[in-house]
Amino acid sequence: MLADSVARFRAAYREHDIPAHYSGALNLWITFGGGAAALLACLSQLDGVTRAEWLTIPAAFLYANLVEYLGHRFPMHRPFPGLKLIYRRHAGQHHRFFTHEAMAHEGPRDLRAVLFPPLLVMFFFGGFALPAWWLLATLASANAAWLMLATGIGYFLNYEFLHLAYHQPPGHWMTRVPGVARLSWLHRHHHDPRVMAQRNFNITYPIGDALFGTLERPRG
Numbered sequence: 001m002l003a004d005s006v007a008r009f010r011a012a013y014r015e016h017d018i019p020a021h022y023s024g025a026l027n028l029w030i031t032f033g034g035g036a037a038a039l040l041a042c043l044s045q046l047d048g049v050t051r052a053e054w055l056t057i058p059a060a061f062l063y064a065n066l067v068e069y070l071g072h073r074f075p076m077h078r079p080f081p082g083l084k085l086i087y088r089r090h091a092g093q094h095h096r097f098f099t100h101e102a103m104a105h106e107g108p109r110d111l112r113a114v115l116f117p118p119l120l121v122m123f124f125f126g127g128f129a130l131p132a133w134w135l136l137a138t139l140a141s142a143n144a145a146w147l148m149l150a151t152g153i154g155y156f157l158n159y160e161f162l163h164l165a166y167h168q169p170p171g172h173w174m175t176r177v178p179g180v181a182r183l184s185w186l187h188r189h190h191h192d193p194r195v196m197a198q199r200n201f202n203i204t205y206p207i208g209d210a211l212f213g214t215l216e217r218p219r220g
């Protein structure tokens with residue numbers, strides 16, 4: 001049973017915020033199909049990668065983890081001037097649609113409240129990945145720049161997969177992928193309205209949370 005406040009918010013969100021033409025299946029295809037195509041396009045740019053250039057992958061992974069952490073901790077949970085839409089979409093909608101007591105979506109149209117909207121894709125890729133791509137292409141090499149972008153896109157796909165798995169109904173095959181149960185436990189705790197602005201800002205792997213002291217394992 002959903003709490004009344006969540007049930008009311010879900011009904012209003014479905015009525016006013018999900019466009020009539022919205023298709024969850026199409027959103028999935030654009031996210032994962034478009035992401036995979038962009039990833040392959042980056043990889044196709046590689047040419048004779050050196051050993052040092054391969055090290056871009058772990059460095060870009062850590063960079064992506066910190067961007068995920070900081071982006072989620074600050075603009076997604078605090079209303080910054082010029083970024084209030086991001087705050088509204090995340091803290092005002094995602095967190096009211098899903099609480100720690102109501103983590104599962106109830107049908108494909110609800111994916112509108114789970115998957116990254118274009119606004120957030122533009123914020124993260126335009127604000128963090130493309131400047132890093134330009135910097136590496138200018139100061140290091142084209143291979144390093146493309147490997148960084150490919151890692152960023154791969155990270156995004158992994159993020160979307162995990163976050164979608166956390167909001168699937170119990171028993172769904174995604175929830176049984178090894179590692180998902182433990183990670184979803186941390187994200188469920190983040191969805192508790194009492195701690196959402198303070199704890200567990202990594203949605204994938206809690207590296208940023210461990211570094212900045214905001215990791216909290218729920219009791220019980």
Ligand SMILES: [Zn+2]
Nearest residue numbers: 094098163187
């Ligand atoms: Zn969530």
Ligand SMILES: [Zn+2]
Nearest residue numbers: 072090190196
């Ligand atoms: Zn959040």
